[in-house]
Structures are given as C-alpha cells and as structure tokens.
Amino acid sequence: MSNCSPAPESGPPATPKKRLLNSLKARLIVSALLLILVLLPLIGFTLNDAFRQQVKSAAKNELSAYLYSVLAVTEVDNSRLFMPELLAENQFNVIQSGLYALISTPDKSSAKSLLWQSDSFLGFKAPPKLPHPATGHSEFSEMVLEGKPHIIYSFSASFEQRDNSRFPITIHIVKDQANFQQQIDQFNRQLWSWLLILMVLLGIIQLAWLLWTLKPLAKFKQELNDVEQGRAMQLKADYPTELQAVARQLNALLNTEQSQRKRYRNALSDLAHSLKTPLAVIQSQKDLSQSSFEQITVINKIIGHQLKRAQSAAGSSWHLGVRVSSVSEKLVRTLGKIYHSPEIEIAESVDSEAIFKGDEADLTEILGNLLDNACKAAKSKVLLSVTSGDGQLTIAIEDDGQGVTPEQQSQIFERGIRADSYGQGHGIGLAIVRDLIDSYNGKLSVSDSQKLGGAKFEVSFRQGES
Structure with a gap:
C-alpha cells in the first residue's frame, strides 16, 4: 500500500499496562494498598517479636524465682x-x-x-x-x-x-516450653486476625477516601468528554482550588478557538460573497467565449459550495464529535438515488460507536467525495467500512472498478488532475479530501481492493481517548 499523503504519526497506541501505569487513580490506589500491605504486616511482626521477648522475659523471671527457692x-x-x-x-x-x-x-x-x-x-x-x-x-x-x-x-x-x-x-x-509457646501462638492468632480485619477496613476506607478525593478529576474528565462529543461548550462544574486554574484556562482556550473558527468561517463567507458580484458582472459580458463562460460557471459552483460549507460548519469546533454512521447513512441514501441507472449497490459495514472528532461538514466532504468517486468508478458495487478502537478511526471505501494504477496513485490527489474519464467533476474533489485529512493530521492511502478487485481508499485518524 502506498501512502499518497503522509501525515505525522502520534506514536503507537498505549497498551493496557501502560495506560494503567499512567493513571493517577491507579497509582494512588496501588500506593495506598502497598502502604497497608507493607506497614501493617511490619507492625504485626514487630508486635509479635515484642510479645515473644516479653514472654521470654517473664519466663526468665519465673525460672529465676524457682532457682532462688532451690538455692535457699x-x-x-x-x-x-x-x-x-x-x-x-x-x-x-x-x-x-x-x-x-x-x-x-x-x-x-x-x-x-x-x-x-x-x-x-x-x-x-x-x-x-x-x-x-x-x-x-x-x-x-x-x-x-x-x-x-x-x-x-x-x-x-x-x-x-x-x-x-x-x-x-x-x-x-x-x-x-509448651505453655509459653501456647501463649505466643494464641497471641499470634489474635494479632493476625485483627490485623487482617484492620487491613480490610483500612483498604475500604482508603479506597472510599481516594474515590472521594479523585471525584473532581472524574467530573473533570466527564466534562471534557462532553465537550469532545459536542454536548457542552465549556467546563461548568465547581472544582477544587488546584483545578480551578486549569478549568479557567481551558475555558479561555475553548472560547478563543471558537472565536477564531468563527472568524475563519466568516472570512471565507465574506470572500465568497465578494467574489460573486465581480463574477456575475463578468458572466454578463456578451463577448465571452463558451469556454470562459463554462469556467466562470465552475467558479460560481465552487463559491456556492464553499458558502454552504461555511454556513453549515459555522458553529462547529475541533472538539465536537460526530457519529460517522449518521453522516454515512445520509450520503448512502443520497448517492443511491443519484446512481440508480445503472444501479450501484453501496454496502455498509460501519461501527455504530465510531466518532469523528471534527466538523460534520468536513466529514461529509471527505466521505462524499470518496463515495462519489467510488460510485463513478464502480461497475456495480461499492463497500464502505468504518472501524474504531484504541484511539484510531479507520474509513475504507472500495469499488469493483478498474482500480488505480501506480502512476495514477502519485497524481490522483493533485489539484486539477483527473484520474478518471467521468464526464463530470471539477478535478479538485480528491485534492480537497487530502487537504481536509491533512488538517486533522490523518493519513490517506490508495491501493487495490482485495475484496472487490477495484480501488481502495483508506483514511485513518489518530484520536485522543476519552
């Protein structure tokens, strides 16, 4: 498989053991348990030795008294x-x-x-x-x-x-020694029985105390997850003093990012609006050639597309999560109506829990372009597969067409370069897809489909675990 648009790697996924060692809660619980499991047995051995010495001293005094009675x-x-x-x-x-x-x-x-x-x-x-x-x-x-x-x-x-x-x-x-040993054994049984009970009680108390102490962190994590999933825009809980500064800084960062994204969308919308009027004037010229008129029409369509995209994603932000299945189902229904003659069967294998952490408009743009190109290239069937796990989201789109040659693979994502013979399209769809994937530090690759025999486009994103 050749990577047509390499993206920065974020490292291998963390193993469960590594995640456990990086967990603050796990570290505190293990530390508390180690303290109990080390300190209490040490106290037990110390008390046992002290009692043994006490019994020995008492036995020595007793035998000394017997000795002097015999000596007398x-x-x-x-x-x-x-x-x-x-x-x-x-x-x-x-x-x-x-x-x-x-x-x-x-x-x-x-x-x-x-x-x-x-x-x-x-x-x-x-x-x-x-x-x-x-x-x-x-x-x-x-x-x-x-x-x-x-x-x-x-x-x-x-x-x-x-x-x-x-x-x-x-x-x-x-x-x-039987009598003395019996005293020692009885003391040991009582000592270790009570120490065992004390260890269990202390373990429960320590666990409850740690869970209560770490409750603000659990709430903090939950609120961050809500922000990522789009259910909240800011952190609103009342946190302890140590976390208040972090929460304030995160809220400031979220506000700044939202403002910047809004300014970006507004600037894109303003630019598109400002270009529409000069283009309309040029298009009204009677002496325009047919090819020039077609190109202006193409530019108008691109501007219209960007306007629609700016409006649909104006309120979106990097932290919002989009369920992939909700976007893919709409696109499959729409493309099914477009490519009905000849009929193209679009099969889905989508993880219902898969989340794309980005703009819904961007995901629609990526899936829409790739599915549209696959339908154009396919003879009768297109397969959409979406999997997620270990902080990785993978989207694969395959068709049963002629496939993409190695020479085409190196050019297919260049703006204006067409690797098909379709009678429609502007030649920038896949280039837009590549730019969008690059903006999310994703990876896009094209290869041969082992299942359908045509081309296979695969998109993967490394996403933080919630």
Missing part, C-alpha cells in the same frame, strides 16, 4: 550436697510435671557432673551438656529434652566449707 534450701558440707526430700514448689515433687530442678558441678575432674535432680525429673536421662556460667552469673537458654523444646535457667554458685575450700555448683531450672 541447698546445703554443702564436707564436699557433699544435701537437699530436702520435698521442695516448697510442688511441681518439683511431681514426676514429669514439666518443671525440673538439677544441680551439677562444673568441675570437669568430677566423675559425675550431675549431683542432684528433683523428683519431677525421674524417667529422664541426664542431659549430655548443661550450661555452666561463671560463678555468680546466670544464663538463660533453650534446650531439647526427650525430643521436646524446653527453656533452662542456670546459675553458678560456690559454697565455702570448713576447711576454707570452695565447692562450686550450678543450679538449673528447666521448664517445658
């Missing part, structure tokens, strides 16, 4: 350890109660390091390695006893004997 009844005489049969804390007296007391010696030369164990420890094997902190110091750690996790609090002391010698011992208080 511990006696050493003549390098022998004496302990009462029963301890004050009854859990030490119940077999495998979950709370155990051990006394060992850090003296490596001793044949037996474990010196004493509480009745609750019966049935367990002595741990192979027990902590032995320095004398007067304690150590809190974890250990595995019979395959189950336990916590152990150890304190080293030294007893002075009658011969002034020292007898070092280490008292160990061991407790099953």
Whole structure:
C-alpha cells in the first residue's frame, strides 16, 4: 500500500499496562494498598517479636524465682550436697510435671557432673551438656529434652566449707516450653486476625477516601468528554482550588478557538460573497467565449459550495464529535438515488460507536467525495467500512472498478488532475479530501481492493481517548 499523503504519526497506541501505569487513580490506589500491605504486616511482626521477648522475659523471671527457692534450701558440707526430700514448689515433687530442678558441678575432674535432680525429673536421662556460667552469673537458654523444646535457667554458685575450700555448683531450672509457646501462638492468632480485619477496613476506607478525593478529576474528565462529543461548550462544574486554574484556562482556550473558527468561517463567507458580484458582472459580458463562460460557471459552483460549507460548519469546533454512521447513512441514501441507472449497490459495514472528532461538514466532504468517486468508478458495487478502537478511526471505501494504477496513485490527489474519464467533476474533489485529512493530521492511502478487485481508499485518524 502506498501512502499518497503522509501525515505525522502520534506514536503507537498505549497498551493496557501502560495506560494503567499512567493513571493517577491507579497509582494512588496501588500506593495506598502497598502502604497497608507493607506497614501493617511490619507492625504485626514487630508486635509479635515484642510479645515473644516479653514472654521470654517473664519466663526468665519465673525460672529465676524457682532457682532462688532451690538455692535457699541447698546445703554443702564436707564436699557433699544435701537437699530436702520435698521442695516448697510442688511441681518439683511431681514426676514429669514439666518443671525440673538439677544441680551439677562444673568441675570437669568430677566423675559425675550431675549431683542432684528433683523428683519431677525421674524417667529422664541426664542431659549430655548443661550450661555452666561463671560463678555468680546466670544464663538463660533453650534446650531439647526427650525430643521436646524446653527453656533452662542456670546459675553458678560456690559454697565455702570448713576447711576454707570452695565447692562450686550450678543450679538449673528447666521448664517445658509448651505453655509459653501456647501463649505466643494464641497471641499470634489474635494479632493476625485483627490485623487482617484492620487491613480490610483500612483498604475500604482508603479506597472510599481516594474515590472521594479523585471525584473532581472524574467530573473533570466527564466534562471534557462532553465537550469532545459536542454536548457542552465549556467546563461548568465547581472544582477544587488546584483545578480551578486549569478549568479557567481551558475555558479561555475553548472560547478563543471558537472565536477564531468563527472568524475563519466568516472570512471565507465574506470572500465568497465578494467574489460573486465581480463574477456575475463578468458572466454578463456578451463577448465571452463558451469556454470562459463554462469556467466562470465552475467558479460560481465552487463559491456556492464553499458558502454552504461555511454556513453549515459555522458553529462547529475541533472538539465536537460526530457519529460517522449518521453522516454515512445520509450520503448512502443520497448517492443511491443519484446512481440508480445503472444501479450501484453501496454496502455498509460501519461501527455504530465510531466518532469523528471534527466538523460534520468536513466529514461529509471527505466521505462524499470518496463515495462519489467510488460510485463513478464502480461497475456495480461499492463497500464502505468504518472501524474504531484504541484511539484510531479507520474509513475504507472500495469499488469493483478498474482500480488505480501506480502512476495514477502519485497524481490522483493533485489539484486539477483527473484520474478518471467521468464526464463530470471539477478535478479538485480528491485534492480537497487530502487537504481536509491533512488538517486533522490523518493519513490517506490508495491501493487495490482485495475484496472487490477495484480501488481502495483508506483514511485513518489518530484520536485522543476519552
């Protein structure tokens, strides 16, 4: 396909992902959700760790109290350890109660390091390695006893004997972790349940807040769309301070554009009117040749056409949207009456939602000229196709005539150059079409029709998405 009238490209259409990333609403929602999804779990992990440390500290204090109660009844005489049969804390007296007391010696030369164990420890094997902190110091750690996790609090002391010698011992208080782990697990369940509920509530609140905050932008977009579709001429809503200046400037721009377009139309109308009188005087000359009279008649028709065009589009503006189907249906009905002998069938495949963002008169001029030329060239059938999507409007007109040769394609849009042998027309129709399409930064191309075998004229416009 050869492009006979190249136009500036506006770049490839934006992908859904790119449009999403360029959406202010999407960015704010994603930012708010990320804040919730990152901040609340971070708070949860922090609270969980703080509670774990608190439980650990409470367990350490509890074991420390048990240790000093055991230390208070511990006696050493003549390098022998004496302990009462029963301890004050009854859990030490119940077999495998979950709370155990051990006394060992850090003296490596001793044949037996474990010196004493509480009745609750019966049935367990002595741990192979027990902590032995320095004398007067304690150590809190974890250990595995019979395959189950336990916590152990150890304190080293030294007893002075009658011969002034020292007898070092280490008292160990061991407790099953099940109770502490149960507290932690219960806290975790409650914590994450409430955090999950809080995340959902905050998400809903954030979403509602963002929608309320962005409501003026949605209204702004709707009003711009109304202006584009021709349902309004200005922005009238009461916007927040940040958008008021933009709305005022846009309204000023719309007013300026409308005024300029009106002056342009008026100037075109005045020019056509001013030319009609001199042409009428020249046409009244009796000594005019037939060819001169025909040319003046042609000029009069062109002036009449431009006058009609100026009147029909005087109130139009760049932002008005025209439904293509409404214009094409009128043209097809009109051309069907003109080309009835021999009958030319004009088939339509028009997207009912397709919008041409420009003057209705300009669209009528483009479609009218292309359809008229297709009917002149066709043997029996013309096909009009209109599609829209992704900010692109495409109009294709095909016929089953002889087609357009490559040599004709390079000349067909020049003013005054005729690529047909029709007995009517001024030779400027396609040139006007090209100029109009160029004014909208559109693209016009001609090629061979794959469906009907004749010529195919295709017009495409890049249009902003609403």
